Amino acid sequence: MSVTITLTVNGKSVTASVDPRTLLVEFLRNELSLTGTHVGCDTGQCGACTVHLDGRAVKSCTMLAAQANGAEVTTIEAVARDGELHPMQAAFRDCHALQCGFCTPGMVMAALDLVAANPSPDEKAVREGLDGNLCRCTGYHNIVKAVQQGAAAMRKGG
Amino acid sequence: MYAFELHKAKSVADAAALIAKTGGKALAGGQSLVGAMKLRLAQPGALVDLSGIAELRGIRREGGAVIVGAMTRHAEVAASADVKAAIPALVALAEGIGDRQVRNMGTLGGAIAHADPAADWPAAVLGLGATVITSKGRHAADGFFKGLYETALAGDELVTAVSFPVPRKAAYAKFRNPASRFALVGVFVAQAGDGAVRVAVTGATATPFRCAPLEAALAKSFTADAAKAAKVSANGLSGDLHASPEYRAHLIPVLAARAVASL
Numbered sequence: 001m002s003v004t005i006t007l008t009v010n011g012k013s014v015t016a017s018v019d020p021r022t023l024l025v026e027f028l029r030n031e032l033s034l035t036g037t038h039v040g041c042d043t044g045q046c047g048a049c050t051v052h053l054d055g056r057a058v059k060s061c062t063m064l065a066a067q068a069n070g071a072e073v074t075t076i077e078a079v080a081r082d083g084e085l086h087p088m089q090a091a092f093r094d095c096h097a098l099q100c101g102f103c104t105p106g107m108v109m110a111a112l113d114l115v116a117a118n119p120s121p122d123e124k125a126v127r128e129g130l131d132g133n134l135c136r137c138t139g140y141h142n143i144v145k146a147v148q149q150g151a152a153a154m155r156k157g158g
Numbered sequence: 159m160y161a162f163e164l165h166k167a168k169s170v171a172d173a174a175a176l177i178a179k180t181g182g183k184a185l186a187g188g189q190s191l192v193g194a195m196k197l198r199l200a201q202p203g204a205l206v207d208l209s210g211i212a213e214l215r216g217i218r219r220e221g222g223a224v225i226v227g228a229m230t231r232h233a234e235v236a237a238s239a240d241v242k243a244a245i246p247a248l249v250a251l252a253e254g255i256g257d258r259q260v261r262n263m264g265t266l267g268g269a270i271a272h273a274d275p276a277a278d279w280p281a282a283v284l285g286l287g288a289t290v291i292t293s294k295g296r297h298a299a300d301g302f303f304k305g306l307y308e309t310a311l312a313g314d315e316l317v318t319a320v321s322f323p324v325p326r327k328a329a330y331a332k333f334r335n336p337a338s339r340f341a342l343v344g345v346f347v348a349q350a351g352d353g354a355v356r357v358a359v360t361g362a363t364a365t366p367f368r369c370a371p372l373e374a375a376l377a378k379s380f381t382a383d384a385a386k387a388a389k390v391s392a393n394g395l396s397g398d399l400h401a402s403p404e405y406r407a408h409l410i411p412v413l414a415a416r417a418v419a420s421l
């Protein structure tokens with residue numbers, strides 16, 4: 001069996017015929033070659049696969065591509081604009097909030113969702129807001145700093 | 159993952175008919191089901207997607223109750239001013255489920271139909287004496303949760319909404335398993351409009367239960383001290399690598415006291 005889905009990915013409309021078992025992350029990576037969205041655990045624990053579905057952060061390894069039918073999906077590839085890093089990405093770089101970088105796309109997508117709901121999160125709010133994202137390298141400290149710095153830059157409209 | 163059929167239902171009746179016909183399962187947020195299917199802990203041959211059924215979504219106040227549609231996501235309950243005004247304990251409970259991403263997809267109906275032994279929503283359903291409204295009728299909370307991942311729902315019966323009676327006071331306290339974020343133990347305490355006290359515990363056995371010693375203690379005196387002094391037996395409680403039955407028994411009055419103290 002296959003099902004036809006139509007969705008908007010990073011602003012472009014996409015129609016495809018998919019096997020129902022296709023996960024959203026498989027569709028993004030294998031069909032659309034959007035490999036910025038990573039698969040870490042494949043069990044819904046690590047958040048490396050976080051994308052936005054109609055503006056809400058979700059784990060793309062724990063949903064079917066067909067569940068995104070009719071929706072707008074945004075991946076890390078659409079966060080930078082015109083070759084310029086988004087202020088949140090720039091803050092991750094400034095604060096050394098990544099080492100191997102594997103978790104970073106998911107962290108940035110989760111951070112953007114968090115800041116959309118709470119434009120000036122304190123440290124506790126950032127730590128709670130990133131509960132669904134694991135990092136094996138940094139010890140989180142610099143990630144928390146980066147999210148606060150990125151949020152501050154976004155408030156200034158940077 | 160293995161191959162399966164996928165159908166999108168247009169209405170509750172359509173979904174129930176598709177499930178009966180295919181022998182398949184409902185798909186809500188997928189936050190439990192997709193993971194279980196990857197591991198083949200669940201292997202339905204067909205899924206019926208409920209996301210297109212508008213009548214299953216939303217929150218409304220009706221007389222002395224708050225009615226939450228089955229497809230309402232945890233994040234929507236957490237952000238609801240109506241729920242916050244009527245039953246703030248439900249907002250706190252929903253905010254504490256999993257993580258942001260899980261709350262952005264997972265639904266009330268999926269959580270109670272799934273009946274994970276460590277899930278949070280069942281504690282609120284049982285603690286408030288809520289009514290589970292389904293495609294076939296209504297179920298009282300007492301008797302709805304039957305066992306490990308087992309409820310009173312028939313195979314083709316869909317949860318459409320849950321009606322939570324507005325209590326005088328209620329609170330939920332959870333000791334999170336730091337790895338899974340589920341409840342190692344969670345305790346929901348409530349004093350109904352007529353003064354009756356209910357205390358429901360999740361995470362401590364295969365299925366949530368009402369805790370008689372705590373209900374008796376809090377009926378006499380609805381205070382944190384009374385809760386803390388109650389004795390809960392470890393007999394029959396779960397023991398696993400996360401916690402022994404004795405530790406879970408110890409946590410129950412401690413969490414009940416924290417819940418009462420938060421009011």
Ligand SMILES: Cc1cc2nc3c(=O)[nH]c(=O)nc-3n(C[C@H](O)[C@H](O)[C@H](O)COP(=O)(O)OP(=O)(O)OC[C@H]3O[C@@H](n4cnc5c(N)ncnc54)[C@H](O)[C@@H]3O)c2cc1C
Nearest residue numbers: 186187188189190191256264265267268271277278317339
């Ligand atoms: C990383 C992670 C952390 C989590 N942490 C917690 C936590 O701390 N606390 C907690 O309580 N939960 C937690 N969960 C589970 C989460 O809350 C799920 O969303 C919820 O248990 C299931 O809801 P769903 O909408 O995703 O249902 P699905 O996964 O789509 O379905 C679950 C089951 O319910 C059935 N079903 C769904 N909707 C209906 C309906 N309307 N009528 C009848 N049957 C239906 C399905 O057929 C399936 O069997 C966590 C999940 C993950 C992945």
Ligand code: FES
Nearest residue numbers: 040041042047061
């Ligand atoms: S890969 Fe999706 S949560 Fe880990």
Ligand code: FES
Nearest residue numbers: 099101135136137
């Ligand atoms: S930077 Fe390596 S996992 Fe986070």
